[in-house]
Amino acid sequence: MNAQHDEVLIIGGGVIGLATALALIDAGRGVRVLEAATVGSGASHGNCGTITPSHAPPLAAPGTIALGLRWMFTPDAPLYLKPRLDPGLWRWLAHFAARCNLKDWRQSTQSRSAILNDSRSRLAEWVERYGLQCEFAEEGLDYVFRQQANFDHYAKECESLREFGVVSEIFDGADYLRDEPALKPGVVGAVRFPEDARLRPDRYVAELARVVRERGGAIEENCCVDSLQDSANGVIVGTSLGPRSGSDAVIALGAWSPALARTLGIELPIQPGKGYSITYSRPSLVPRRAMVLKDRQVCVTVWESGFRLGSTMEFSGYDETLNATRLAALERGAGEYLHEPVGAVVHERWYGWRPMTWDDLPVLGRVPGKRKLWLAAGHGMLGVTMSAASGQLMADLIAGNTTAIDPAPYRMERFL
Numbered sequence: 001m002n003a004q005h006d007e008v009l010i011i012g013g014g015v016i017g018l019a020t021a022l023a024l025i026d027a028g029r030g031v032r033v034l035e036a037a038t039v040g041s042g043a044s045h046g047n048c049g050t051i052t053p054s055h056a057p058p059l060a061a062p063g064t065i066a067l068g069l070r071w072m073f074t075p076d077a078p079l080y081l082k083p084r085l086d087p088g089l090w091r092w093l094a095h096f097a098a099r100c101n102l103k104d105w106r107q108s109t110q111s112r113s114a115i116l117n118d119s120r121s122r123l124a125e126w127v128e129r130y131g132l133q134c135e136f137a138e139e140g141l142d143y144v145f146r147q148q149a150n151f152d153h154y155a156k157e158c159e160s161l162r163e164f165g166v167v168s169e170i171f172d173g174a175d176y177l178r179d180e181p182a183l184k185p186g187v188v189g190a191v192r193f194p195e196d197a198r199l200r201p202d203r204y205v206a207e208l209a210r211v212v213r214e215r216g217g218a219i220e221e222n223c224c225v226d227s228l229q230d231s232a233n234g235v236i237v238g239t240s241l242g243p244r245s246g247s248d249a250v251i252a253l254g255a256w257s258p259a260l261a262r263t264l265g266i267e268l269p270i271q272p273g274k275g276y277s278i279t280y281s282r283p284s285l286v287p288r289r290a291m292v293l294k295d296r297q298v299c300v301t302v303w304e305s306g307f308r309l310g311s312t313m314e315f316s317g318y319d320e321t322l323n324a325t326r327l328a329a330l331e332r333g334a335g336e337y338l339h340e341p342v343g344a345v346v347h348e349r350w351y352g353w354r355p356m357t358w359d360d361l362p363v364l365g366r367v368p369g370k371r372k373l374w375l376a377a378g379h380g381m382l383g384v385t386m387s388a389a390s391g392q393l394m395a396d397l398i399a400g401n402t403t404a405i406d407p408a409p410y411r412m413e414r415f416l
């Protein structure tokens, strides 16, 4: 049988694959998205939906290792490493630990802010241009603190973030509470990032898929990719629905990317960073904007259509269980801060695997040594926020156009 030929095959129908597809269509290329389940059913589904150029600092920071070790023995801690024999994980952790210093922190922060800032403005343009109905609101995001030492630490960090273009406003507890009746007394201070935003991520991916289809792109669901072969003329992809061929192929499999990359002899240093969320009907008293309850690291997102608590970073491999202790920790953390920490009806309890690289930068660009194969993965905690810039960068690289941001920091070659 002849493989069906499309211009660019996108492997993975998460937010990154779909954003890449949309930007390629905009650049005049044909696309076919191949998705093992349904579009947006991976990490892109139940995440917190915050759009946060403010989160430029990477996870690998001075002090993270000490914190991680302290939390290792606390089953409901926001950062958790399940001790196990996995050489890939230990290699990843060794690289991660080596980057917990000021120099590397600055380098990652710089490269993260370049892609985050581009993505923030591009996302707003896309929402407007394509009419994306995804409850996008440019209303900022707050970090809220009940512990003074924690507040002092972040207020100081905000000063150093100014040079990376992160704008912030500091509030003392009394002023903040006056304007935010959803919170209980005891808040000592808050930091507002007025340039952050939020959207409903499941709707965002559904809308990206709609626009891709409307503009002539093909999306095949229940189409699991298991092999890849490139030649001078293009790429042949083996799938559960038969072979597909294209001029190029993009691996955009989020946390699943390393397995397919391995078939090409590439070791992608991506670990699944498991996170959880609970989605409810909207309580009657909700915060005015998305917030992170910082002492508990619980993110609260409010939409017209619902209310979500989300958080935790657990390195436990490709573990598919829904951990009740962690879900309970979300509600307990929210209960310390909010008068109404949960909605009346639970719509969904969920986990997702963030595709975590040890330098907290995505992997965007050509597969080393392969002309027709590309990687768009490793977006960690910020794939939704980085989606528009990542999609545009991939489309520009594949089409040979000038890129809006310097692609060098995101190349796979940094790991070789």
Ligand SMILES: Cc1cc2nc3c(=O)[nH]c(=O)nc-3n(C[C@H](O)[C@H](O)[C@H](O)COP(=O)(O)OP(=O)(O)OC[C@H]3O[C@@H](n4cnc5c(N)ncnc54)[C@H](O)[C@@H]3O)c2cc1C
Binding pocket: 011, 012, 013, 014, 015, 016, 017, 034, 035, 036, 037, 038, 039, 040, 041, 042, 043, 044, 045, 046, 047, 048, 049, 050, 051, 052, 223, 224, 225, 226, 252, 253, 254, 255, 256, 273, 274, 275, 276, 277, 310, 311, 312, 351, 352, 353, 354, 355, 376, 377, 378, 379, 380, 381, 382, 383, 384, 385, 386
């Ligand atoms: C709790 C939590 C909260 C988060 N909050 C935020 C936030 O507020 N803001 C933000 O910006 N980011 C957030 N993130 C991160 C964000 O969700 C991810 O970075 C992003 O969704 C990654 O997108 P992706 O397209 O790379 O991967 P995914 O969405 O995981 O997509 C990969 C796709 O590949 C498919 N697939 C797998 N194997 C195959 C195969 N062999 N063949 C074909 N298809 C395959 C999967 O089914 C999946 O649909 C959060 C994540 C979590 C877990």
